Every structure is written in structure tokens, then in C-alpha cells.
Amino acid sequence: MTDQLAPPVPVPEEPDPGLRGPRRLPRALTPFRHSSYRRLGSALVLTSFGSGVWIVALVWEVIRIGGGAGALSAVTTAGAVGVVLPALLGGVVADRVPQKLILVVTTSVELLGMSLVAALSFTDLTRLWHLAAVAFVAGMAMAFYYPAYSAWLPALVPEEDLLAVNGFEGMVRPTIGQALGPAVAGGVVGASSSSAAIAVAAAAYLGGLLVLLLVPLTAVRRDLPVATDGGSGGGSGGALRAVRTTLADMREGFGYMVRTPWLLATLLFASIMVFVIMGPLEVLVPFLIKDELGGGPRDHAVVMACFGIGGAVGSLVTGSLPMPRRYLTWMNLMWGVGCMPFLVIGFATAVWQVAAAAFLIGALFSAPMVIWGTLLQRRVPPELLGRVASLDFFVSISLMPVSMAVAGPVAGLIGLEATFAIAALVPGAAAAVAILGARLPADELAHPLREEPVSP
Incomplete structure (x- = not known):
């Protein structure tokens, strides 16, 4: 690999000598060897x-x-x-x-x-x-x-x-x-x-x-093209070359996404999921707590804390286990099924029910995020990882404002229960379409990521 700005260093580094020995660290702590x-x-x-x-x-x-x-x-x-x-x-x-x-x-x-x-x-x-x-x-x-x-x-x-x-x-x-x-x-x-x-x-x-x-x-971690025109250029010519290079890099990232079924299918599914759940979660839950359940700001804080705690538990448990053999299937199914507790929220009669549902949503939303981040880092070519990560980031945030803007009017038109039911059921159906349409079960078996035990 060439790098005109900094010399490569030998990473990943060896574990610190003080951490070597017969005792193995828990899986969740293994990165801290470095x-x-x-x-x-x-x-x-x-x-x-x-x-x-x-x-x-x-x-x-x-x-x-x-x-x-x-x-x-x-x-x-x-x-x-x-x-x-x-x-x-x-x-x-x-x-x-x-x-x-x-x-x-x-x-x-x-x-x-x-x-x-x-x-x-x-x-x-x-x-x-x-x-x-x-x-x-x-x-x-x-x-x-x-x-x-x-x-x-x-x-x-x-x-x-x-x-x-x-x-x-x-x-x-x-x-x-x-x-x-x-x-x-x-x-x-x-x-x-x-x-x-x-x-x-x-x-x-x-x-x-x-x-x-x-x-x-x-x-x-990329071979960068070397300038052959005697320099980087200046003025409008240099700026034009920079724009062309940037657009070419973006096209390369988009092209990889379109050519990669597991990536395209998951991003399309994620965009649908974000659109149908973020508005109800961020906009409608506070009004449900206040208007339907007689709660206040403290109750809302408890619900959101349960969502965060669930996310932390889901992430820590997933990071402590081996990568699932059926990682694409499990990842998308957890996201889809993880939205089902929105049904409980829509028909809740007490704040504790909303809090319990929020805990489950947080756990089942964050757990597959751990798999997803690892999947990108292991299957996307190193020279494209930044652009693919930015596409993922863009998908994650681009529809959030739209979801929040339409959640209120939709709930006013069809009611809170129906709106939360949409948030609960649509992601599961979209996950099934992504799994079957992109043939994810066959893909994950053809590209295993689970570490097999090594015989001594």
C-alpha cells in the first residue's frame, strides 16, 4: 500500500507482554489487549x-x-x-x-x-x-x-x-x-x-x-494514484481535477453497493425501518405517555433510559459471543422482529409496559448493529470501507427528519394504535423480503465469518 502522508506502522500490534499467559480474557475484553x-x-x-x-x-x-x-x-x-x-x-x-x-x-x-x-x-x-x-x-x-x-x-x-x-x-x-x-x-x-x-x-x-x-x-489501506502532471496543479484546473476525483470515488462506492446484494438489500431494508420507526419512537412516545397514560417528563426519561440500557445489554451480549454462522439472516431478522414491541407501546395501558417494550426494542436494535459494523469491516474491501460506511451513515440519518415530520400527521389521521402497528409490522415484512430477495442465506454460507476453533 502507498501512503504519501504517513509511513505505515506495524498494526494490528501484538498484545502487551503483561497480558500474555494461560488465562484468556473474556471475549468482550479481548480488544483491550492492544x-x-x-x-x-x-x-x-x-x-x-x-x-x-x-x-x-x-x-x-x-x-x-x-x-x-x-x-x-x-x-x-x-x-x-x-x-x-x-x-x-x-x-x-x-x-x-x-x-x-x-x-x-x-x-x-x-x-x-x-x-x-x-x-x-x-x-x-x-x-x-x-x-x-x-x-x-x-x-x-x-x-x-x-x-x-x-x-x-x-x-x-x-x-x-x-x-x-x-x-x-x-x-x-x-x-x-x-x-x-x-x-x-x-x-x-x-x-x-x-x-x-x-x-x-x-x-x-x-x-x-x-x-x-x-x-x-x-x-x-489503499493504493492512491500518483500524480503524473508534474504537480498537483493549481487554480481552476486543480479544483476541477479534485471535483472529478471526488465524484469518481463516490461513483466507485455507489457501484460497489449496487453490485453487492447483501449490502444493497440491507441498506434498503434499513432505510424502510428507519422511516417507519424513528418518528413514532422520538415524536409519538412522549405524547402517548402524556396524553394517554397520564405520565410526565420523568416517565419519558425512564422509557428512554430503558431503551438505552436495552441497547447496551444487546451490544455487550452480542460482542461477547462468536459471530453467528447465519449472520446476515440473524441480523436482519433481529431488526425486523425487534420492532414488534411497538405493538405493546401502541396498546399500552401503563408506563411500565412502554418501558419494558423500549428495553426490548433497544436490545434488538443494537445487537444486530454490532454484527453489521463487524460485517462491513470484514467483508468490504479496505480501500472502500470509508465510502461504504458513509453510505450506511447517510441512509441512517437521511430519512429520520422525514419520519419525524410525518409521524404526527399520520397519527392524527389513522390514530396512535395504527401508527405504532405500522412501526411494529412493516420492518418484519421488509426483513423477510430482503433475506429472500437477495438470497442472504446462501451468501452467508458462501462467505463464513465465524471463527472456527483451532486445534492445538
Whole structure:
């Protein structure tokens, strides 16, 4: 492999000598044999915590400056637009630039944005456009972060540890990012101010950046074309070549997706699933709790906590087990069947029933995500992994705003029960179509990913 920006380093590295011995680590902990991943995992914990604090602190900063629901919507929309616009470009960059550099830049950008807002808040100079601009830039950083992170992992750990890595990360995001971070933010805002909470988020990102800098720089796992025109060019000619190269890279990623039945079928199924479930989950559940079950914000928090805890449990269990032999079938079936508890939510008579259903949905939504991340990292060619990860990211986020926008009107037209029934039943049918239509059972047997035991 050639890399004009950094020399390759010998990764995945050998396990640390102090960790060798007759005792085997539990499967979920095997990636931590490698010091590179211990550092990257620590950075992930810190930035996930900071992100969770930032999300809640940002809400209360909007409120502190006198903003209402419309102002908060404007800020969150700016962040969503920032994520969507460069989502596909992020994959192109991840396949051309050493991924560590991308993560360092994106983490630094988010750190600078949080630090700026903290300074403005402490001096009482914050304006709504400041928050919207920072949210937009942070969203753009996320669009570059995700494909680079996904493409970097196989260069840091051996492929037999990837399932455990994805299981650990699937546990960190709901527990640290969606539970601990927001809880700490709420406590800091209550005890002090939104300014202090934003400063806590910035401090966590600073810690994550410092740890990330300790991870070794690895080479791009791709043969990059060498310029033959005597230089990179300048002016409009250089810009035109850059645009053509970017479009060619995007076409190559799209072409691989279209030519790969398991990838295309799963992404199409995932887009349908996201469209029918995210609106009911994010928009309708709070109103169901308030209007139908007589609950309040605390009950909603309990329900969402159960969703996050379920996701953490599902991720940790999946990461602790071997890759299923029928990994494509199990993955899609878990997603499809995992939406069935929406029926319980639609016909619930008590908040605890909604909480129990949310736990099951979280577990059965996150468990196949562990398989999916590992599948991409093991079956997608290294030189295409960033672009395929960005396609996956784009599919995951592009229909969320549409789903949230139509959930309310649809529920008003056909009722909450019918809307939740659609969310429960459509993904299962779509999963069956994907499995049978793309012949996934035959594909997974022809391309086994399960590690077979090695005879001594």
C-alpha cells in the first residue's frame, strides 16, 4: 500500500507482554489487549460523555437566552443539516487521508466550538445564531468522523476482535453518551448553569483529544494514484481535477453497493425501518405517555433510559459471543422482529409496559448493529470501507427528519394504535423480503465469518 502522508506502522500490534499467559480474557475484553485500542476506546468514552453533556447543555443554553421550542428547533435543524450535507464526502476523505488525522481534526473542531460557546455563555454574549452555527459545524465534523472511525478500526485490531470492539462501542454510546452524560449535564445545570455544563463538555472533549493523539498513525489501506502532471496543479484546473476525483470515488462506492446484494438489500431494508420507526419512537412516545397514560417528563426519561440500557445489554451480549454462522439472516431478522414491541407501546395501558417494550426494542436494535459494523469491516474491501460506511451513515440519518415530520400527521389521521402497528409490522415484512430477495442465506454460507476453533 502507498501512503504519501504517513509511513505505515506495524498494526494490528501484538498484545502487551503483561497480558500474555494461560488465562484468556473474556471475549468482550479481548480488544483491550492492544494498547492502541485501549487509547482509542478511552478517547471514545470521553468524547461520548462530552457529547451527551453537550446535547443537554445546549438545550438549556437556548432556554437561558430566552429561546423557546422554535429556537431550539432551529439549532437542532442546523446540526442535522450539517450532518447530512457532507455525509457522502466524508467517506471519500476517509479512504484517502489517514483516519487518525481526520479524527484529530474533527474532535478539535468540536472542542473549539464548545469552548467558544462556553466563553460566550460565561460572558453573557451568546446569541441564537452562534449556537446554530456551532451546531452546524459540529454536525459536519460528525459526518467526517463516523466513516473515518469505522475505516480505522480494522487497522488497529485483528479481525477476530472486531465483533468485541463493536459490542463495546454499542455499549458505550447508550450508557455514557445517552445516560451518564445527560444526567451529569442536568445536575450541573441545576447546581450551577448551562455555561458550566458546556465547559464540562469541552473538558471531556479535550481529554478525548489528548488520548487520541497517543494512538499510532496508520497508513491509508489503499493504493492512491500518483500524480503524473508534474504537480498537483493549481487554480481552476486543480479544483476541477479534485471535483472529478471526488465524484469518481463516490461513483466507485455507489457501484460497489449496487453490485453487492447483501449490502444493497440491507441498506434498503434499513432505510424502510428507519422511516417507519424513528418518528413514532422520538415524536409519538412522549405524547402517548402524556396524553394517554397520564405520565410526565420523568416517565419519558425512564422509557428512554430503558431503551438505552436495552441497547447496551444487546451490544455487550452480542460482542461477547462468536459471530453467528447465519449472520446476515440473524441480523436482519433481529431488526425486523425487534420492532414488534411497538405493538405493546401502541396498546399500552401503563408506563411500565412502554418501558419494558423500549428495553426490548433497544436490545434488538443494537445487537444486530454490532454484527453489521463487524460485517462491513470484514467483508468490504479496505480501500472502500470509508465510502461504504458513509453510505450506511447517510441512509441512517437521511430519512429520520422525514419520519419525524410525518409521524404526527399520520397519527392524527389513522390514530396512535395504527401508527405504532405500522412501526411494529412493516420492518418484519421488509426483513423477510430482503433475506429472500437477495438470497442472504446462501451468501452467508458462501462467505463464513465465524471463527472456527483451532486445534492445538
